[in-house]
Amino acid sequence: xxxxxxxxxxxxxxxxxxxxxxxxxxxKGCVLHGRFVFANDEKNDRLRQKQARQPAAGTNAEDSxxxx
Numbered sequence: 001x002x003x004x005x006x007x008x009x010x011x012x013x014x015x016x017x018x019x020x021x022x023x024x025x026x027x028k029g030c031v032l033h034g035r036f037v038f039a040n041d042e043k044n045d046r047l048r049q050k051q052a053r054q055p056a057a058g059t060n061a062e063d064s065x066x067x068x
Contacts, residue, residue, distance in 0.1 A: 015029075015030065026040070034050055
């Protein structure tokens with residue numbers, strides 16, 4: 001049995017959350033925008049920006065002061 005996902009904001013192929021524009025998962029304003037990686041790389045800009053703001057794993061102020 002194949003699974004599928006349906007957006008609660010999509011009605012008749014239109015997004016009720018984004019000014020009734022044609023539904024395009026990951027478009028700006030979509031609840032999925034910036035939260036998931038898409039095959040269309042243009043939709044991944046926000047995710048890359050979000051990852052760039054997060055500090056690298058394992059680095060914090062205590063680690064740098066202990067090295068001194």
